[in-house]
Amino acid sequence: MPLLQIEGLTHYFGGLRAVHRFHTRIEPGEIRGLIGPNGAGKTTIFNLTTGVYRPSEGRIVFEGRDITGKRPHEISRLGIARTFQNLRLWVNLTALDNIKIAFYAQIRYGLAGAFFGLRGRRHEEERIEAEARRLMRLLDIEQYADVVVSALPYGIQRKVEIARALATRPKLLLLDEPTAGMSPAEMMDTMEVIRKLHDELNLTIWLIEHRMKFVMSLCQHIQVLDFGEIIAEGPPDAIRNHPRVIKAYLGEMVEA
């Protein structure tokens, strides 16, 4: 059974057709790439998958369950986590709190525990904190735990966002341009991180990326989107030389 299966996904913003008959089938353990020029509809597909928008047409099935039209917090509870193209951290909170809050759905003490500090609460808070710190260690950002995230360097903020997504215990992690705005060195580092998550946590990863080198070396299978439609898909080598892809990118890719 595929982990995620999407069929006939179409989405309109008013008169604008942002996504047209998109389909995919992501198997557990895969690192899947989604590329395409600016405005192709990549982020929209992630937004549809995570429930931000309800698709105009089509079906999204996760682990055999139809999740089309569910609200984002329900979908994230089922095991789809994401990061955002433009960071969306909780800027007034510390890095540690950013990660701890993502444990929200796993908190067992409930409202009564939160208001009255009942017995189980301290224990539960300690457990959450320990797990959050473990994730921070995994991404090598533990020393920033108590810093308010808006004061952190950009690359670290990106990692905090990944750690936050991991805290929801995802089976599928969506990364929307994880290296946007990064230096080549930071990009290499991010690549290592993604490999590590994939290998150590056994995560299935679906990522959007502009940098060809990055996608080509990480993904086994890539889909190329232009004007909301799939124009090519296949393994990196097939994509690299695909005439429609080259045309869509107007040579952008050649140098990469």
Place this chain on the structure above:
Amino acid sequence: MKGRWARFRRWFQGIPVASWLLGGLAAATVERLVGLVVAYTLGLSGIPSFFGLSLILANPAQIPAVLVYLLVMYALPVYLVARATAAWTARLVTRMSTRTYVFVHVVLLFLVVYFWGELDSYRLLVLRLLAISIILTTSLNLVNGWMGEFSVAVAGFMSVGAYVSSIVMVWGFVDDDVFGPAVFPPTLASLAFPFALGLGGMAAAITALAVAIPSFRTRGDYLAIITLAYVFIVKSAVENMEFIGGPRGFMNQPNVAGFPVVFIWTALALWVIYNYTSSTLGKATSAVRDNESAAEAMTVDTRKVKVVAFLTHAFWSGVAGGLYAHVIGYINPSSFGIVKSAEVLAMLYLGGLSSITGSVLGAVLFQMLSEILRPLQLAKWLVIPVVLIVVMIFRPRGLLGFREMRFPFLQPRPTEEVGYAPASD
């Protein structure tokens, strides 16, 4: 500037909070014994109710006398006793568990304030109103601070709580023209009061639900407008209810809201709100404020989070309203107009968003400011906005926005002279 501050701070270094409170107790005792004599000797007309704040503005010639009074009556006894007991309390305090520590300090604080306040019925009244303001400000902070929305409904919630608890208490425990003779023996009034307050709070929370459902379904600035409407609707609804006096108001509330009762409710409110905002579950409220779509994507049920914060605010404002009704012994619909909301908002933004100590500080400062400006009557509403504007210019997040007040230099330390790291700002 920094050096002088450090020197000033050294005076206080290492004296635990408990010692200051003991000092306060000593000062209150001294005042009780010789306050009147000292006041007369200095040419004051009596013991100054609130540190002579209103005396100063009414007659600046009294400033020296007031200052001498403050020095002799408060500053000296407090400091001397605090210094003298520092070593002793430091030893005790470091051995306490957090729970005992908090309990001891709350009890000490209660004793100091009560002992000091009891000397003068006006003091006790203002102290109770202050405590009520603290509940209101802290609970509003949940919505306007931690949750980052803008609600002005607080006066409306107060009104609902005040009327509901008053009706319950008058019907149950007072011989009244409208509600007939007391249903229960009036001696039980104090026991029933917590339930009446709880009912008032719940009634406020239920009406809040009617506001919350349409407001939180969609994003946007609807909440400010809807809550504004809410305040006016509650006011005119009450005005049209003849059985509770309509515009003439409602009185005869039994005298059950003494200082200890109000203090306990305030402590309870702060404790509950502190618990919530310091739990991971409650911190999700700030996540909703900082980025709602990210909160949703991270499993947070944002609609529920918002409703919980808003209803909690409504509940505690209702309780505060009930306390207010029984402290004053009379309410009318215009006690709970938009001006009341504006007052609480001023306290909130003065003290700072997302901070419990900030809310307490804001309420205290505002109440003191009102006290100083009391002789000016309406002009108060010219001065207070100016103060707020000045605060907003120099500290846009309020005095304590997004942080809690801490006094690391007041903590007892086990070893002498550990290098002191200045509090980060």
